[in-house]
Amino acid sequence: MIEVAFWLLAVAFVSRLTFVIRFGSSTAFLAAMGIGLIGLFSTGVLVPEPILDGLLGGHNVLHLLRNLAVTYAVWLIRDGVVHAFGGEADRSRFIYRRSFLLLVTAAIVIPFLFQHFVPTTERFVPENVDQPAVLIYATVYMAALGFLAASVVKTCLAPQSSRAVRVSARGVAVGMAFMAVACIDEIVYMQLQALDAGPAGLRAVLYGAFSPLLYGGVLIVSLSLALPLLIRVVRTFDLVNRLTLLVLEVSPATINDSTKVQSSLQRMRAAWLHADPSSAVYEHIIRESDRRVTEEHRSLPALTARALAAAEDRFDRSFDMTVKEKEIL
Missing domain, CATH: 1.20.1070 (Rhopdopsin 7-helix transmembrane proteins)
Known part of the structure; x- marks a missing residue:
């Protein structure tokens, strides 16, 4: 002890x-x-x-x-x-x-x-x-x-x-x-x-x-x-968004495909070292929102879907806090 x-x-x-x-x-x-x-x-x-x-x-x-x-x-x-x-x-x-x-x-x-x-x-x-x-x-x-x-x-x-x-x-x-x-x-x-x-x-x-x-x-x-x-x-170091970006950039299907392992590793490295992970995650949220309108039956891997939902909720709460601060000011 x-x-x-x-x-x-x-x-x-x-x-x-x-x-x-x-x-x-x-x-x-x-x-x-x-x-x-x-x-x-x-x-x-x-x-x-x-x-x-x-x-x-x-x-x-x-x-x-x-x-x-x-x-x-x-x-x-x-x-x-x-x-x-x-x-x-x-x-x-x-x-x-x-x-x-x-x-x-x-x-x-x-x-x-x-x-x-x-x-x-x-x-x-x-x-x-x-x-x-x-x-x-x-x-x-x-x-x-x-x-x-x-x-x-x-x-x-x-x-x-x-x-x-x-x-x-x-x-x-x-x-x-x-x-x-x-x-x-x-x-x-x-x-x-x-x-x-x-x-x-x-x-x-x-x-x-x-x-x-x-x-x-x-x-x-x-x-x-x-x-x-x-x-x-x-x-x-914006670690939450960096980890989220890792999940969004590299799906389990891509990692399991041996022909794309090297590409996946490069994407993982780029995601982790991204200069602005918050903006990159937000872009993923926008693209997925657009796809929901055009591709009704498109499904995502469970981990990716959870990461997107958590990120979207996090951005919504951040926006609500900003609005409240402006109202107070």
Whole structure:
């Protein structure tokens, strides 16, 4: 799960970075992705955690830095979401200011410094939660992360006029909700573990549920943040009309005819590289409309007919939207 989240976030980060450099896209979530990537890297997905922590002294300092990185990444996502969807009243509240982030950071770091330091272990919290300092450190971290994630959920559920933005925001809300539940799960587990209370089976379930919830949330958030980029790629390169043109230019009958395979490949290449695929698809729609008048019994392959119908519906909706915009203006 962690490896999938890491590589997906890496792809999303590189994609957004490319669009920022090439098209001047918003950098609101770029830093959050980069810091989140560093946090996931520190879990040992590429370099074993003991080696990384050994470079920092071998006393689980990497655990602290990873938690701070995740906290800051979620903070940056919340900051971007609030600036995009929130009102002026939200942005002026103390919990959205940098001073609040500094307070949270201090509340996490200070208890960590008062622990009895132990050698590097991948199960740092479960093995040392009996130390009051470690229990306070981990509890404050989980509470802060859960609070930040829950506040993102609240903002993302605000009404949005754009369907793409609405879907992306709802996806972020779902992912953050998973992370908030993971934080609650971990806090309950740590208290039971520290007090040696509750059935061992319950503690095992709580411990096992944490990673799927947390990193599942990271996966969903990464996908949701990448959605606007994907939509922009589709629109920038007009991929829908290019794919439609491929279907319209090359019928199954032509492809199955071995004498025309080379011609079909040339037509496919020309269709995919067409300078204006939208106009070419529209010309197909006009020609087919004319043929319906002159050739009543002409039938098309099922895939071609579906592609034409979908394209015609898409152009009609686009025309209706243009007319409405003109009426408003």
